[in-house]
Amino acid sequence: MQNHYHEFTSRDFVLDEAFRQWVFQPNEQNMTFWHTFMLNNPAQQITIDEAASLLLHLRANYDDLTYASQQRIWQVLEQAVSAQPAPAEVRPLPVYRRPGFFWRMAASLTGLLLLAGASAWYVQQAHQQKIHTTFGENRTVTLPDGSTVLLNGNSTLSFRDDWDQQQDREVWLDGEGYFKVAKKHRAGRSSASPIKFITHTPALDITVLGTQFNVNTRRGATAVMLVEGRVQLNKPGQTRPDRIVEMKPGQFASAQPDIEKVAIRTEKSQLYTSWTQHEFVFENTALSDITQQLRDTYGINVMLEDAELGNRRFTGNLSNQSTETLLTTLALTFDLDVQHDGDRIILQHNP
């Protein structure tokens, strides 16, 4: 190995790639090389010490992107990804995209957008509402038409607050919400036609007139539990009448963003709406699904000791929605030990 290491100053060592490797990622090979070098060049010992010491002080504090933020941004991006292949459609953009973004995109796209046009974006922006709940928080949102949405923890509902009496009502959901939609008819017309209420999610658009249903969009998939009334489902961008799926009360529908198929089956609605009554209701539910729910809604990171544990099934009804009680109940049922490790909770078999 040709080098001038015997002439190096500590500064040279600090800037030397091989030297840095030895300090930060010592392995047998570079250890051997550098220790041999020091034996042969005792005069360089102090220089090397100084350089190594300097390098070790160049570690930096780590500013953490929180898991919740990383997930929240990803959900926005995922929505944008699923919106990509669809042909250009004129519909209000989700509010997630912030003013700065509008500006830049608007300006860079064409340069044709006149100032008047740009300020129109701003006016529209001013009417955008975005309600976000933190982990474990439930909140009822009343929409401009009197309909309500009960938001589960870690969920976001976006809508414009200037609905008129003529246009379809539109909201965007990220997370989980229980919708109670009021029937509305177009004003000022003799043959009062009903006004649609459309819930947009990455994998499904849910169109109703007046009804109650639960929507869950965790991890990209959209699940709808219809409690009463009727709803129509279509994949975003899909408007062909023969592709619209109708749901009846007691039915459960699920869809993935990239898959055309919408799966429908009959389910007990209580399993999907118990959270609105502050209850946990599980019926033959996999432990892995329960821990996933805890992560999505409460931000509680529950790890299972082994994969087999995730397949165990739990049936139970806890009237008080306390995650602590749920974990204790799970531990007792499956003979597990609950370990707290920083912000993680580990469920493991009792010895």
Next chain:
Amino acid sequence: MDSLLNYQKASDTQIWDDFLLGSKDAYSFMYTKYAPVLYNYGYKIAQDRQLTEDCLQDLFLTILETRERLGHTDSIKFYLMRSLRREIVRKLTSGPRLTGRHMEQHRLADGHDIDFRVEFQYEPTWLDSQISKERSEAILHELNRLPARQKEALFLKFFDNLSYDEIAGIMGIETTSAYKVIYKAIAALQKRMPADLLALLVIISQ
């Protein structure tokens, strides 16, 4: 998630090209891998959680929506860090955010000042016994009071392991300047090393 694992061993060029061709997996992989790294860097400039997250989100939305017009790259990290920095600086300098908390500012090519808040730390390792507490504190003290520009370059070089070319590209300076900034920082540190050590150095080198 299996497809994400496939990218672990792929080259940056390949991941980036897949993304340009519309692969959601490649996009998702880039986000998962680089979002924390980018945030860690961006926050040190923006010093504002919301602003950093906004810029991060906008950056990924922008590359998604403009990918048909994007060129190739063989260093995704470099590409994203450079874009994120530009975005943050643009927001910082255009908005009313530029307030008193920007104490140690450095000049950008366009004349704006930005800060780089990093807290250098000592990482105890196998060399432990050779460094006294006093000496360690003295080094950190000197490091942490270097000008923002030097701190940023040191951070990019020694924490994020970027090349001089990449550092120059990110900071919007010439490659030779990047080298000089880092060289100068190290020289400044050496100059201010505790006297006992310097004395020792002099004796030994004679």
